[in-house]
Structures are given as C-alpha cells and as structure tokens.
Amino acid sequence: MKLTLTLFLVVTVCHVILVEGCTFKCSLIEDILAMMFKSKASDNCSHPKPKEIPAFSASMTNAKVLGATEILKFDKVWTNNGDDYDPKTGIFKAPFKGVYQFSFTVMSSNGKNLLVYLWQNETRLVSVYPGIGFNEGTANMVLNLKKDDRVYVKCGGSGHGYIYTAKDYWYSMFSGYLIHATK
Ligand SMILES: *[C@@H]1O[C@H](CO)[C@@H](O)[C@H](O)[C@H]1NC(C)=O
Ligand SMILES: *[C@@H]1O[C@H](CO)[C@@H](O)[C@H](O)[C@H]1NC(C)=O
Numbered sequence: 001m002k003l004t005l006t007l008f009l010v011v012t013v014c015h016v017i018l019v020e021g022c023t024f025k026c027s028l029i030e031d032i033l034a035m036m037f038k039s040k041a042s043d044n045c046s047h048p049k050p051k052e053i054p055a056f057s058a059s060m061t062n063a064k065v066l067g068a069t070e071i072l073k074f075d076k077v078w079t080n081n082g083d084d085y086d087p088k089t090g091i092f093k094a095p096f097k098g099v100y101q102f103s104f105t106v107m108s109s110n111g112k113n114l115l116v117y118l119w120q121n122e123t124r125l126v127s128v129y130p131g132i133g134f135n136e137g138t139a140n141m142v143l144n145l146k147k148d149d150r151v152y153v154k155c156g157g158s159g160h161g162y163i164y165t166a167k168d169y170w171y172s173m174f175s176g177y178l179i180h181a182t183k
Contacts, residue, residue, distance in 0.1 A: 054095050055177035056085035059170035063109060066161030072106070072116065072153040074174045085176070091152045094145040098181040103140040104153050107171040108133030112162030116153050120145070127156060133164055136171065142179070151176060 058074035066072065073090040085092045094100065108114035108130045118125040118139055130137035143151065153174055155161045165172040 050081045054082045054084050056080045057175040059173040060165040063164045066155040068158040070155045091150050094149045096147050099179040102176040104174040105138040107136045107164040109162035109164040115156035115160035
C-alpha cells in the first residue's frame with residue numbers, strides 16, 4: 001500500500017515535470033523508478049508526446065519586399081510542437097530555460113539584395129547576406145535561452161528586404177528545437 005502510494009507520487013511528479021519540459025529531471029526519476037520498482041510505469045517519460053518536445057519548422061509562402069526592420073513571418077507551419085512559434089509574428093518564445101538549436105534559410109529575389117539577422121530578444125546575432133538573387137543563404141546557431149526569451153529573424157535595413165520564396169517550393173524557412181532543458 002505504501003509502495004503504491006510512493007509510486008503514484010513519483011509518477012505524478014514525473015508527469016508534472018515532463019509537462020513543464022524538464023526532461024533531464026524526468027529521466028532521473030525514471031532511472032530511480034526503474035531501480036526501485038523494476039517498473040514500466042514511467043513509459044510516458046521515455047516517450048513524451050510531440051507537444052512536449054518544443055520544435056518548429058515554418059516556411060514563407062509569398063515573395064515580398066520586407067520593411068527595413070520587419071520581422072520575417074514564416075506563415076506555412078510544418079511543425080509547431082507546443083505552439084511556441086507564432087506564425088503571425090514570426091517569433092519563437094522559449095517555453096523554459098534550455099539549450100536550443102535554430103536555423104534559417106532565405107533566398108534573395110532576382111537581381112535584388114537581401115540581408116537578414118537572427119535576434120534573441122533585443123540582441124542582434126548572426127546575419128545572412130545571400131547576395132544578388134536568386135541566391136540562398138543559411139545560418140545555424142545553438143543558444144542558451146531563458147524562459148520567455150524570444151528568437152526571430154529580422155530584415156537588416158532598407159534596400160535589403162527582397163526575399164524570394166514560392167508556394168510548393170518554400171525556399172525560405174525557419175526552424176528551431178530544444179536540445180535539452182537546463183537548470
Ligand atoms: C501515459 O499517458 C497516457 C495518455 O495520456 C495515459 O492514459 C496513461 O495513464 C499514462 N501512463 C502513465 C504511467 O502515466
Ligand atoms: C527577453 O524578453 C522577455 C520579454 O519578452 C523577458 O521575459 C526575458 O526575461 C528577456 N530575456 C532576457 C535574457 O533578458
């Protein structure tokens with residue numbers, strides 16, 4: 001009876017932690033559980049549901065001329081586990097502290113220039129400057145984010161907003177995912 005109660009409590013804690021995304025804690029509890037009970041009760045920890053793994057991929061549908069400081073809105077969503085990426089604003093918001101991976105690829109329009117930057121909150125990070133289009137450029141970054149940190153791609157100035165993309169080709173895209181939650 002006491003064992004059953006303990007098991008219930010541990011599984012409940014494990015579930016709460018999992019929903020909050022602290023997968024490292026969850027796997028620790030899972031290990032302890034496995035040691036104590038040789039039990040398979042914590043299956044939900046080793047196999048979380050997709051929405052519990054923050055990850056997104058989105059493409060831009062239509063070519064356009066971006067405003068000088070316009071945030072790129074990748075409107076065609078392929079994956080958005082947890083809905084932490086907002087296709088209406090183009091902003092990813094970290095659901096919790098952790099190590100995250102981001103990448104984006106953009107194509108410049110025919111005969112025109114494109115310059116975009118990756119931003120974390122109010123901090124400008126790397127740029128991509130594919131040169132006169134049609135040309136593609138790409139960037140990859142691993143970032144240590146705090147909860148609610150925002151990550152997005154923004155145009156790098158007037159005359160540099162000529163982004164190309166097309167429905168069914170999806171040349172320009174933005175992706176990100178949690179590598180691991182941290183303390
Ligand atoms: C795992 O998740 C399923 C679906 O939410 C639920 O029915 C089941 O009780 C969970 N198992 C454990 C051990 O938490
Ligand atoms: C980033 O901005 C959000 C508000 O949008 C804030 O909650 C968060 O603490 C900021 N992160 C840092 C590292 O300043």
